[in-house]
Amino acid sequence: xxxxxxxxxxxxxxxxxxxxxxxxxxxxxxxxxxxxxxxxxxxxxxxxxxxxxxxxxxxxxxxxxxxxxxxxxxxxxxxxxxxxxxxxxxxxxxxxxxxxxxxxxxxxxxxxxxxxxxxxxxxxxxxxxxxxxxxxxxxxxxxxxxxxxxxxxxxxxxxxxxxxxxxxxxxxxxxxxxxxxxxxxxxxxxxxxxxxxxxxxxxxxxxxxxx
Amino acid sequence: xxxxxxxxxxxxxxxxxxxxxxxxxxxxxxxxxxxxxxxxxxxxxxxxxxxxxxxxxxxxxxxxxxxxxxxxxxxxxxxxxxxxxxxxxxxxxxxxxxxxxxxxxxxxxxxxxxxxxxxxxxxxxxxxxxxxxxxxxxxxxxxxxxxxxxxxxxxxxxxxxxxxxxxxxxxxxxxxxxxxxxxxxxxxxxxxxxxxxxxxxxxxxxxxxxxxxxxxxxxxxxxxxxxxxxxxxxxxxxxxxxxxxxxxxxxxxxxxxxxxxxxxxxxxxxxxxxxxxxxxxxxxxxxxxxxxxxxxxxxxxxxxxxxxxxxxxxxxxxxxxxxxxxxxxxxxxxxxxxxxxxxxxxxxxxxxxxxxxxxxxxxxxxxxxxxxxxxxxxxxxxxxxxxxxxxxxxxxxxxxxxxxxxxxxxxxxxxxxxxxxxxxxxxxxxxxxxxxxxxxxxxxxxxxxxxxxxxxxxxxxxxxxxxxxxxxxxxxxxxxxxxxxxxxxxxxxxxxxxxxxxxxxxxxxxxxxxxxxxxxxxxx
Numbered sequence: 001x002x003x004x005x006x007x008x009x010x011x012x013x014x015x016x017x018x019x020x021x022x023x024x025x026x027x028x029x030x031x032x033x034x035x036x037x038x039x040x041x042x043x044x045x046x047x048x049x050x051x052x053x054x055x056x057x058x059x060x061x062x063x064x065x066x067x068x069x070x071x072x073x074x075x076x077x078x079x080x081x082x083x084x085x086x087x088x089x090x091x092x093x094x095x096x097x098x099x100x101x102x103x104x105x106x107x108x109x110x111x112x113x114x115x116x117x118x119x120x121x122x123x124x125x126x127x128x129x130x131x132x133x134x135x136x137x138x139x140x141x142x143x144x145x146x147x148x149x150x151x152x153x154x155x156x157x158x159x160x161x162x163x164x165x166x167x168x169x170x171x172x173x174x175x176x177x178x179x180x181x182x183x184x185x186x187x188x189x190x191x192x193x194x195x196x197x198x199x200x201x202x203x204x205x206x207x208x209x210x211x
Numbered sequence: 212x213x214x215x216x217x218x219x220x221x222x223x224x225x226x227x228x229x230x231x232x233x234x235x236x237x238x239x240x241x242x243x244x245x246x247x248x249x250x251x252x253x254x255x256x257x258x259x260x261x262x263x264x265x266x267x268x269x270x271x272x273x274x275x276x277x278x279x280x281x282x283x284x285x286x287x288x289x290x291x292x293x294x295x296x297x298x299x300x301x302x303x304x305x306x307x308x309x310x311x312x313x314x315x316x317x318x319x320x321x322x323x324x325x326x327x328x329x330x331x332x333x334x335x336x337x338x339x340x341x342x343x344x345x346x347x348x349x350x351x352x353x354x355x356x357x358x359x360x361x362x363x364x365x366x367x368x369x370x371x372x373x374x375x376x377x378x379x380x381x382x383x384x385x386x387x388x389x390x391x392x393x394x395x396x397x398x399x400x401x402x403x404x405x406x407x408x409x410x411x412x413x414x415x416x417x418x419x420x421x422x423x424x425x426x427x428x429x430x431x432x433x434x435x436x437x438x439x440x441x442x443x444x445x446x447x448x449x450x451x452x453x454x455x456x457x458x459x460x461x462x463x464x465x466x467x468x469x470x471x472x473x474x475x476x477x478x479x480x481x482x483x484x485x486x487x488x489x490x491x492x493x494x495x496x497x498x499x500x501x502x503x504x505x506x507x508x509x510x511x512x513x514x515x516x517x518x519x520x521x522x523x524x525x526x527x528x529x530x531x532x533x534x535x536x537x538x539x540x541x542x543x544x545x546x547x548x549x550x551x552x553x554x555x556x557x558x559x560x561x562x563x564x565x566x567x568x569x570x571x572x573x574x575x576x577x578x579x580x581x582x583x584x585x586x587x588x589x590x591x592x593x594x595x596x597x598x599x600x601x602x603x604x605x606x607x608x609x610x611x612x613x614x615x616x617x618x619x620x621x622x623x624x625x626x627x628x629x630x631x632x633x634x635x636x637x638x639x640x641x642x643x644x645x646x647x648x649x650x651x652x653x654x655x656x657x658x659x660x661x662x663x664x665x666x667x668x669x670x671x672x673x674x675x676x677x678x679x680x681x682x683x684x685x686x687x688x689x690x691x692x693x694x695x696x697x698x699x700x701x702x703x704x705x706x707x708x709x710x711x712x713x714x715x716x717x718x719x720x721x722x723x724x725x726x727x728x729x730x731x732x733x734x735x
Contacts, residue, residue, distance in 0.1 A: 045403045047407050
């Protein structure tokens with residue numbers, strides 16, 4: 001009995017370095033599969049690399065004069081590519097929507113526009129700007145209250161966002177696009193923008209999500 | 212409880228040896244493709260599933276290797292290379308490319324169907340008992356690997372469905388970084404970026420692009436080949452026959468798949484376009500139920516549950532401790548299987564017809580889940596009463612039933628009344644006044660907006676039970692907490708009482724053994 005216990009103890013002791021080696025090998029393997037520019041063990045827990053963003057003109061104010069005028073655009077977000085090219089451009093689709101005056105702050109010209117990324121924060125599909133209530137209730141399972149207005153609606157899991165209303169998001173303050181139907185956990189991701197010389201410029205995008 | 216402690220310590224000290232023995236026993240008994248069931252396979256077609264599964268796997272690998280010759284794994288050429296394979300590669304009137312592709316695609320579908328049927332056969336006949344646990348675990352793992360292989364495979368076509376399915380699949384794990392702050396250790400897990408790391412490992416970057424196609428190509432190949440290599444090594448070392456079916460059966464399976472490939476040439480869809488998501492957009496058939504499940508849940512919960520489902524199945528397998536394998540003698544586990552099948556079929560039907568309502572449907576599913584378990588339990592209770600000749604209260608598992616009832620009621624309450632603002636009498640009285648005022652400024656104001664105003668400006672009304680509702684805290688969280696506390700209480704009391712019984716039984720066994728040993732010692 002005692003003999004047996006001693007053997008078990010010795011086996012347990014020798015298994016420690018073996019297990020340690022296995023863990024190290026596994027971490028090296030994960031490190032091989034996970035592309036980052038952060039070196040060493042730190043790279044295991046580092047978030048994805050975000051490369052710098054650039055300022056891009058996406059719309060002119062003359063295109064968005066009437067309430068509920070909108071424009072789809074593509075913003076090129078640069079990110080790191082793990083090849084000899086070093087950098088790749090990920091296309092981030094976006095929406096700029098002109099709100100009717102009753103939803104805006106007359107002192108703040110930026111509040112007339114809602115600028116969001118078209119990537120659904122639920123599971124990453126590209127959502128649409130839906131104007132007709134019939135389409136909303138037929139295709140997206142949401143019956144808007146009357147009198148109605150257009151909504152953002154995602155075809156994958158039928159989340160519907162109300163561009164006129166805001167929701168408080170952790171660390172970011174109120175964001176436009178309150179979820180009124182479907183499983184989305186938060187309003188669409190935002191883009192920071194400026195209005196200059198009658199044009200709308202995108203200056204940066206909120207990270208996270210899959211492009 | 213106290214009496215159990217020395218037995219627990221003794222058990223833990225011997226744990227490595229016990230585990231090794233347990234493992235070796237199951238490792239030798241393991242049957243990956245029913246290879247030892249040749250006799251049964253002759254009379255019972257359910258036991259040919261394993262052999263057919265292996266055969267279909269071989270067909271898929273072979274046709275896949277042939278397809279590799281012409282496939283180009285680059286985003287802007289992939290779709291066209293498939294088109295060329297489908298249409299241009301012919302021999303006289305024979306569309307070889309289309310047939311090989313059909314064989315690969317429908318073979319993969321057959322793989323999933325056979326694997327699922329086999330898992331169900333093992334579940335319903337209790338085949339995982341008597342030391343066959345590993346066979347079942349590996350069958351389930353291979354089914355999951357097969358589904359994942361399907362997912363990585365159909366992105367290679369680079370069509371719309373594949374692109375969006377991949378996007379959904381890759382966004383999934385990012386929710387693992389959004390553990391709520393009140394969860395112990397939640398912030399630490401968020402800090403390690405496990406979810407984003409997983410997504411990055413899958414995609415080879417932060418978005419679906421050329422790196423993703425290369426990776427998926429590699430994964431698709433690896434997932435098929437590596438398990439096969441291990442199986443072949445086992446065959447080599449033990450020298451058994453791989454398939455328990457006749458050559459005619461193999462030919463029939465091949466013929467059926469080929470016939471389908473001729474009748475319905477494999478579809479290709481439209482080329483992937485990251486800027487447009489078509490409506491409706493659906494995944495491959497075996498993910499449809501899962502896809503519907505996503506609609507009914509908060510995404511964080513959905514992610515956790517999706518990862519948890521296979522583990523729950525495996526866990527419940529280990530709970531089935533009785534040796535009985537007959538249908539009528541293990542009703543709880545039968546009902547778990549039947550329930551899973553029903554959800555799979557009904558969810559697939561619902562998503563194909565676009566029926567989903569988060570507030571109306573989800574509680575129905577929770578409720579039916581509890582109903583299946585309760586139905587199974589009641590039948591099982593009746594069986595145990597008959598078997599052991601006992602009175603009804605002697606075999607009634609109050610903790611199990613309480614656990615099901617608490618889960619059912621709490622989930623239902625949460626979904627129907629999670630928005631407890633409607634319950635609040637003061638808030639109800641106040642809301643129309645606020646709404647009228649808001650409507651003066653904004654004709655489109657809704658009751659919801661009035662509630663929001665009240666929440667912000669009249670915290671004393673306590674619209675959410677507590678005034679601590681912060682951003683990111685879902686509504687009705689209090690109900691969830693009550694629910695979790697009740698669960699923990701039930702589980703803890705069950706453990707305490709169960710351990711107490713176990714300790715007393717062990718002690719009695721030991722004393723009986725001593726009493727037996729003593730007279731013999733005296734006699735010697």
